[in-house]
Amino acid sequence: MSDPERVSDPERLFQELSDAVVEMEEERAAALARRAVAEGVDAYTAIDRGLVHGMGRASQLFEEEDYFIPELLLCSDAMYAGLAVLQPHLRRDAHAVKPKVVIGVVEGDTHDIGKNLVKIMLDASGFQVVDLGRDVPPQRFVDAAVAEGARIVALSTLMTTTMDGMAEVVRLLEAAGVRERFRVMIGGGPISQAFATRIGADGYSANAAEAVRLAKRLIDVPAPVPELSA
């Protein structure tokens, strides 16, 4: 590894930012981001080709089962550490309007590891994520989706006992006459595509990496640069 204080060419810096994320090195990611700022490297490009690039590689390793949840969480910590440094230096015109996702764990379930992973991966893929947390009553998803002008409502549960809450959200969206405004995606241990179809959700994904592809497919939008949504 090279010394982060040394002046280098931007291409090399992007690679090092990407590597710091993949290698789960939070402090190095922050130090490299500070160097990018000091050297006048464009913040948008440093995020896109450095941090987000690294998170994409981490996601790939996750899908290849080289990385698991602990590793993915540490990679995201490194990404966020770099983002915290670079974000204030984004040029105003780089703040594209990002599609909003309202996400949460349905009522009755407080297991939020999966939801948090999906949130991180969406965050890193150009979505603005509004996190309602865990144990969320169905009506709150509807209210938040309307209030935020979200494009997607993402529901998670790990428990067989709380799957019905997902169907309830879809029913409430329909009852409020706003179902067509949103795409509903669901996931979690006991969930399947068959269940998604049955309750009238728009899509199901088995893991966080798949969730990103699903979200992009559902709203058919190329993803712009990420920002911290929490």
Place this chain on the structure above:
Amino acid sequence: MTDLTPKARLLKVLRKEPVDRPPVICTGGMMNAAIVEIMERTGHTLPRAHFDDRLMTALAEDVTDATGFENLGVPFCMTVEAELLGSEIDPGTLACEPKIRREVFPSVSRVEYQDVRVLAGSGRIQTVVAAAGRLARAHPDLPVIASLTGPVSTTASIVDPMSFLKELRKDPEGAHRALDYVTDLLVEYARLALAAGATAIAIGDPTATGEILGPKMFEAFALRHLNELTDRVHALGAPVILHICGDLKRVRALLPQLRADALSTDAMLSLKGLKAEFPELTTMGNLSTYLLQSGGREQVAGRARQLVRNGVDIISPACGLSTSTALATIAAMTAAVKET
């Protein structure tokens, strides 16, 4: 062998001795059959029964009477241990089990260590132990199973789970220390339940999966602490049933290293295949709880018979049951096994 009591049959299977047919059980804890239909009929209801040993006893009896499962199982949730260790719980409702409202510690380094012997003598461990004692005294022919929440899941219920998962890498020593502490409490809990008359200890550890941890972390943390707990329960003279969630793909090679007396798995796994690969394994499961909730009686009975034909050693639901599952479907499952 026809006059084998359910208790003798289960104990024989757990000792790998031949029996007339597999037992059909539901351990309690993570995997409990306290469905709304039963509670509404008898009036012994949750959430009150989580906090009252007489009601817990009555509900466990109701479940066994109504479903035909060949055991008594307590408690009816996975929050007993974490609550005692300081996490705030939501007691749930009739149809919804209790859950952790907030994990008490932000990281493993902040865990406040207390004397587990003192802890185990208090709180809802005492409720469960008292219920197990009553059940054992009243039903000498039925196995009483005390169900514990495994070390990884309990630790992830007292330490913020996101921090905990990261600290498995960042602070492995701190993570092991917290897991050791939780394991000590679980052993003490098991000791009290067994002393009160429980027949076997079941461990459900849904956070300890290959999908979440990956094979390396599973081996370093889950396997180590599950085996330590198992060994210490064995030293107390009781068998251990272990439930592992997920498809086991990533940790399959590690399964022979688990020292529990029976391994219970999720529905997506072929127990026939597992037995073929590891003939020495005593398998338990794995009737889909999804099928139990949405399938018909005939379909469920057919699946139960198939599990018996496949040589599954203990027949049971594959996971936590939905509280809206119909009683008739569960009864069809147990009847089908008993007819074989």
